[in-house]
Amino acid sequence: MNRNLLIALTASAALAAPFAAQAQSSAGSTVVINGNVDKACVIGQPTTVTLAIGNMTGSDGKITPALASANEAVSTDIASAWCNAPSTLSLDGAPMALSPVPAYSTPSGFARLVTYDANLTGWSDPLLDRPLIGDAAKTVAAANAHASPLELVISRLAALDAAGTTENAAAVLEAGAYSGSVVVSVSVQ
Amino acid sequence: MNIRHLTALTALAGLAGLAAGGPAMAQTVDGSATIQATFRGGAEPACRLNTPTAPTAQNVQIGGLAPGSADISISQLVGDDGAPLAATVVLVVPAVCNQAHTLNLSSLNGGLLGDGPELTGGPFRSRLPYSVTVAWAGGQQSFVTQDEALSFAVGDAAVGSVTVTIEIPPGGAPLAAGAYSDEIVLELGAAG
Amino acid sequence: MTASPALVHGWKVAALVVSMACIAAPAWAQDQATVTLTGEADQMCTVGQPTQSIGALTNFDTPSGSVFGITRLADPETLSTQAATITLSMDAMCNTIHRVVIASDNNGLWRQGVTTAPSGFGSAVPYTANLVWADQQYPLTAEAASRRTVEEEMLIGHPNTGEMLIEFEINTGATNAGLGAPLLAGEYSDVLRVTVESQ
Numbered sequence: 001m002n003r004n005l006l007i008a009l010t011a012s013a014a015l016a017a018p019f020a021a022q023a024q025s026s027a028g029s030t031v032v033i034n035g036n037v038d039k040a041c042v043i044g045q046p047t048t049v050t051l052a053i054g055n056m057t058g059s060d061g062k063i064t065p066a067l068a069s070a071n072e073a074v075s076t077d078i079a080s081a082w083c084n085a086p087s088t089l090s091l092d093g094a095p096m097a098l099s100p101v102p103a104y105s106t107p108s109g110f111a112r113l114v115t116y117d118a119n120l121t122g123w124s125d126p127l128l129d130r131p132l133i134g135d136a137a138k139t140v141a142a143a144n145a146h147a148s149p150l151e152l153v154i155s156r157l158a159a160l161d162a163a164g165t166t167e168n169a170a171a172v173l174e175a176g177a178y179s180g181s182v183v184v185s186v187s188v189q
Numbered sequence: 190m191n192i193r194h195l196t197a198l199t200a201l202a203g204l205a206g207l208a209a210g211g212p213a214m215a216q217t218v219d220g221s222a223t224i225q226a227t228f229r230g231g232a233e234p235a236c237r238l239n240t241p242t243a244p245t246a247q248n249v250q251i252g253g254l255a256p257g258s259a260d261i262s263i264s265q266l267v268g269d270d271g272a273p274l275a276a277t278v279v280l281v282v283p284a285v286c287n288q289a290h291t292l293n294l295s296s297l298n299g300g301l302l303g304d305g306p307e308l309t310g311g312p313f314r315s316r317l318p319y320s321v322t323v324a325w326a327g328g329q330q331s332f333v334t335q336d337e338a339l340s341f342a343v344g345d346a347a348v349g350s351v352t353v354t355i356e357i358p359p360g361g362a363p364l365a366a367g368a369y370s371d372e373i374v375l376e377l378g379a380a381g
Numbered sequence: 382m383t384a385s386p387a388l389v390h391g392w393k394v395a396a397l398v399v400s401m402a403c404i405a406a407p408a409w410a411q412d413q414a415t416v417t418l419t420g421e422a423d424q425m426c427t428v429g430q431p432t433q434s435i436g437a438l439t440n441f442d443t444p445s446g447s448v449f450g451i452t453r454l455a456d457p458e459t460l461s462t463q464a465a466t467i468t469l470s471m472d473a474m475c476n477t478i479h480r481v482v483i484a485s486d487n488n489g490l491w492r493q494g495v496t497t498a499p500s501g502f503g504s505a506v507p508y509t510a511n512l513v514w515a516d517q518q519y520p521l522t523a524e525a526a527s528r529r530t531v532e533e534e535m536l537i538g539h540p541n542t543g544e545m546l547i548e549f550e551i552n553t554g555a556t557n558a559g560l561g562a563p564l565l566a567g568e569y570s571d572v573l574r575v576t577v578e579s580q
Contacts, residue, residue, distance in 0.1 A: 043412040053420035061425050061476050078414055096418055102539070109542040110476065114420070152416060173422035174540050175220075175477035175579065185413030220424035220477075220579030226431045226469060228490060228549065229570035230451030230506075235460055287460050287502065288566040346565050348501045379566065 039085040041186040043150075048076040051154060056114070061172035063114070067157040068169070073116070075153040078184065081123070082147030086189045091127040092137035093118040095164055096157075096180035098173075111159035111171035118182050122150040130156075131180070133164030141189065152182065236286040236377035238351070245279035248357075257282070257375075263357065266301075266317075271363030273317055278355045284325070285348040286379050292341055292351070293376040294323050296334040301357070303367035313365040317357065321373065324352040334371065351375065424579035426475040431575075434470035434546060441467045451551070454490075454506065460563035462506050465551040473514070474542040475577050481519070482576045483512045483547070484532035489525025489557065490569035503556025503564045510573055513546035515539075523571065525557040536580070547573065 051074035058064045067073050081089075098112035106112050113133070120127040124142040159171040238257035253260035263276045300318035308315040322331040323339065326347035332339040353375060433444045440463055442450040451465045490506040498504040505525035512519040512533070521533045554561040 038410075040409060041412045042409075043414045046414055046416050049415070050417045050419060053418060055423060056420040057422045057425070059425075059427075061422070061427070061474060074418070076416060090413075096420055098422075104539040107540045107542075109474075110540050116418070154418060157420075172474060172476050172540070172542055175422050175424040178418075178420045178422065180418050182416045182418065183413055184416070185411060187411035220426050220475075221576060222426045222428045222473075222578075223574055223576040224428050224430055224471060225447060225572055225574045226547070227448045227570060227572050228451070228508075229448065229568060230454030230465065230490060231568050232455035232460070232492075232564040232566050233453075233457075234566040235455075235457065237458065237460060285460055285563050287455070287563050345499050346502050346563070347499060348563055 037084065039083075039188040041081075041083040041087055041188055043081040043184060043186050044079050046076045046078050046152070046184075051076060053154070053157075056157065056178070057173050062170070063157050063159060063173065070117075070155050073154045073157060075151065077152070078150040080147065081150050081184075081186055082145075083142065083186050083188055084145045086144060087142050087146065088139050088187050088189055089120070089123045089127060089142065090137045090139045090185045090187070091118060091120045091129045091182070092185075093129045093131035093182040094180045095131045095133060095160055096178040098176045098178055100176075102174070106162035106174070109170075109172060110174050111161070111168055112174045112176075112178075113160040113162075113164045114173070114178055114180070115158050115160050115167065116154050116180075117156040119153045119155070120150060120184060121153070122148045129182075132160070137183075150184065152184065154182075232287060234288050234379040236290055236379050237284065238375070238377060239283040241280045241282040241353075243278055243280055245277060245354075247278070248274060248276035249278045251278065261355070263301075263369075266357075266369060267364050271313075272360055273357060273364060275359035276355075276357035280353040280355070282351040282353065282375065283349075284351045284377055285346075286343070286377050287346050288379050289342070289344050289346070290377055290379045292323065292325055292343065293338065293374075293378065294321060294332065294340075294353075295338040295374050296321070297372035297374070298334075298370070299337050300334040301369040301371050303365055303369050305365055305367040308365055312362060314362045315365050315367070317361075317364060317369060319355060319357045322352075322354040322356075323375070324354075325349070351377070422476065424477045426473075426479055426577040426579050428473040428545065428575065428577050429471045431469040431471045431547065434468040434544075436468045437466050439467075440465035449549075454569060455564045456553075459554075459561065461554045461561050462503070462551060462556055462564060464553040465549075467549050469547040469549065471545045471547075471575070472543075473545040473577055474540075475537070475579055476540045476542075478536075478538055478540075478580045480534055480536045480578050480580055481512065481514055481545075482532055482534045482574075482578070483510060483519065483521045484530060484574045484576075485510070485521060485523045486530055486572040486574070487523070487570070488527065488529050488531045489523040490551075490571045491525070491528050492565055492567045492569050494567060498558065498565050501558060501562060503558040503562045505557040506551055506564070506569055507555050507557065508549060508551045508571075511546075511548040511550075512575070513548065515541040515543075521573075545575070547575070549573075 096114040129138045243251040250262040300316045303315040492504045507525035510521045556562045
């Protein structure tokens with residue numbers, strides 16, 4: 001994608017220079033050529049689209065100390081993200097949720113929602129999202145055009161209460177499969 | 190009973206197996222856990238004799254009935270000629286033994302013994318023997334007090350009543366004057 | 382980019398035709414990438430060793446390990462059963478729908494050894510063991526009519542964690558030969574087994 005981008009720029013640059021039309025008579029005509037570059041952002045595919053944390057609990061049914069720590073649990077990178085104008089980078093994670101959702105509500109002492117630290121680095125400033133149900137995306141602005149790879153690191157897993165708004169480190173996870181999505185987006189301002 | 194529930198996931202690390210005693214949790218990889226508790230108690234070997242009744246009392250007075258004891262007073266021991274008169278008493282003693290046991294019956298004096306000097310010859314006597322019949326646990330034995338003791342084994346636990354029949358025979362040589370007494374000891378003993 | 386000369390009635394105008402090669406993917410004012418996190422929590426049940434719970438303890442020795450000894454099973458006067466009660470407590474947890482099974486090996490405290498009892502004597506002591514879990518109660522009745530395994534099973538339709546209780550009770554005079562019958566001398570015992578199992 002980088003290669004294609006350069007070609008387009010080159011073509012635009014060439015267009016900017018006036019074309020000298022060759023006229024056979026002394027009467028000349030001038031052709032003015034203009035070109036536009038739209039403001040745009042492109043973000044590439046993550047190297048790993050599904051990050052499998054695997055088994056999350058220890059023999060007491062709670063999130064393991066290793067996953068609860070600040071050490072990286074899983075990570076991936078996005079080889080390139082760019083915006084050719086001032087832009088906003090947005091990071092929006094959703095808590096990992098048990099699926100399918102059981103018919104009964106979360107029993108006392110248990111959890112079926114897991115939050116985590118999602119750290120996104122490589123842009124103008126780093127972004128951190130620790131998802132809760134109903135919270136907003138985290139954003140950071142870049143004042144100029146920006147292009148860089150991005151890295152997303154997941155750590156510090158923790159169980160949430162039934163509403164998904166408060167952490168409950170003492171909760172045992174209900175058995176089953178959990179998933180949550182992390183959306184990275186760039187948009188021009 | 191324990192259904193193995195296999196999951197398709199990687200094995201859990203660091204699980205403790207079933208621990209014997211102590212605060213450890215019982216847990217297995219297949220999502221099942223079992224504990225056990227043993228309850229036990231002992232019934233000690235024992236026999237019990239309760240308060241007797243005297244459904245038959247001829248020429249006797251019964252008193253002092255208490256668990257395992259009775260006082261028998263012969264109303265009229267001898268007739269006008271000094272010879273003993275008949276007397277009969279049947280004592281029914283509720284009893285239970287919770288394992289194999291032995292019944293022992295003994296006469297302290299070998300008969301009704303007078304409190305005067307012992308007479309071994311002559312027209313008067315100072316000891317009056319009598320017979321005792323014991324029925325218990327489907328068995329019955331008799332003895333005469335001269336034999337002084339009776340014993341029979343019962344091979345199992347038994348519950349019911351020990352029937353003790355005491356019969357003083359009439360007639361025979363006259364008894365010398367005095368107070369006559371005897372003590373019969375009935376024992377049910379559970380071995381061990 | 383291509384340039385093609387064109388002759389128009391005396392004029393030679395070279396018109397430049399520029400075309401933007403659409404080789405690259407279209408660029409938008411906004412773009413996003415989604416990463417999905419996945420993880421699992423294994424099905425798991427745990428139950429701790431039983432200990433004596435705070436509460437009524439009648440005619441039981443101070444517990445030691447997983448053996449609970451009745452201080453005196455038979456009344457010294459009647460030779461029949463004496464009352465005995467104890468409540469056991471265990472921490473338990475299942476993180477999914479599960480079943481709990483309480484099972485008795487003997488269906489009562491049964492006398493060890495030969496148990497052909499003479500008429501009128503008991504050779505087994507019935508009891509009730511009430512299992513308390515997940516805000517519900519499940520009584521196991523070991524009526525001692527015959528020596529066999531008995532069990533009660535209950536399905537709990539949600540995860541549960543907390544204290545599990547067994548309320549164990551022997552009534553005065555309870556024997557398999559009728560109320561108040563004397564017990565044969567000997568040692569009486571039974572084993573209760575509690576299983577929690579994910580479904």
